[in-house]
Amino acid sequence: MANRYAVANGNWSNTATWDGGTLPTSADVVRPNNFTVTIDQNITVQQLINDAVAPAVANGSFVLTGNFTVNISVSIVCLNTTVLTYNGTGSASIIGTTSSVPILPSPSIATTTVVHSGTGTLTIDMLITSVGTGGTSGRTNVAITGTGSTTNFLKTIQKFVSVGTSEASSAVLIVGTNNIVNTISILGWNSQIQQAITGIVHLQGTNTVLNVNGNVSTSAVTVFNTSVIQAASGGNQINITGNVSGQPGGGGAHGTIYLVGTNNTVTINGNILSSVARAINSTTI
Numbered sequence: 001m002a003n004r005y006a007v008a009n010g011n012w013s014n015t016a017t018w019d020g021g022t023l024p025t026s027a028d029v030v031r032p033n034n035f036t037v038t039i040d041q042n043i044t045v046q047q048l049i050n051d052a053v054a055p056a057v058a059n060g061s062f063v064l065t066g067n068f069t070v071n072i073s074v075s076i077v078c079l080n081t082t083v084l085t086y087n088g089t090g091s092a093s094i095i096g097t098t099s100s101v102p103i104l105p106s107p108s109i110a111t112t113t114v115v116h117s118g119t120g121t122l123t124i125d126m127l128i129t130s131v132g133t134g135g136t137s138g139r140t141n142v143a144i145t146g147t148g149s150t151t152n153f154l155k156t157i158q159k160f161v162s163v164g165t166s167e168a169s170s171a172v173l174i175v176g177t178n179n180i181v182n183t184i185s186i187l188g189w190n191s192q193i194q195q196a197i198t199g200i201v202h203l204q205g206t207n208t209v210l211n212v213n214g215n216v217s218t219s220a221v222t223v224f225n226t227s228v229i230q231a232a233s234g235g236n237q238i239n240i241t242g243n244v245s246g247q248p249g250g251g252g253a254h255g256t257i258y259l260v261g262t263n264n265t266v267t268i269n270g271n272i273l274s275s276v277a278r279a280i281n282s283t284t285i
Helices: none
Strands: 002-005 028-031 036-039 043-049 061-064 069-077 084-086 091-096 102-104 112-116 121-125 140-144 150-153 172-174 180-183 199-203 209-212 227-231 237-240 257-259 265-268 280-282
Touching: 069 112, 084 091, 102 112, 102 140
Parallel strands: 002 028, 028 043, 036 061, 043 069, 061 084, 069 091, 069 102, 084 112, 091 121, 112 140, 121 150, 140 172, 150 180, 172 199, 180 209, 199 227, 209 237, 227 257, 237 265, 257 280
Antiparallel strands: none
């Protein structure tokens, strides 16, 4: 494993962008070093991260615009500003080379690790999970900020935090409009959370179509004031082919699915299995 870093703004494929004048390889941990690097080819690396490891400094980002694939064997980690932004109009992929490769948010900074700001299709085949013990509001694994885009999550969207922490952050935050999000399932907190008043998948933009081709559930010891899906805006469609369930305490005061905005619709083709917590809670219907 080698530490590689950018020495100028530029394209990934340009050797002048990189220390040593050679392109990073699959054995490398790569840092933007407070520059902006445009990914203009398929790449395979161990890790993308924007912390400071001398001589590289913190911050900087990678921008994915074209129809390329980013292959990661260890992780994408945000420790400062957003690490990777996709702003394209076509189709791109972020793939973990094994089933356990995660996209991790900062443990202490309120920011987003991966941003989909384009109008195209982004396919993410990596774990969406947490790191550390929580305690920071606003830190998010993936934010969808564009209009009319599609995001496909090929693994379960999940959010795990240690017992007894206060965590008001989403795994996936959708703030753009008219977006489509597809995932196989959504799994809530697996430990005790206090005052986590948001959703694992949080719909803040309008007219989002969220298709869950599996179950929506909590797997918790005790959960207070949180939800697995929260629609804080209006006109959203939530389609679930599997079951909606909550463990004792799961979903807390807000329900496993919490509808705050107006004119949201929920279609469940499976069963509602919650017995202690409310599976669906709405302030509007």
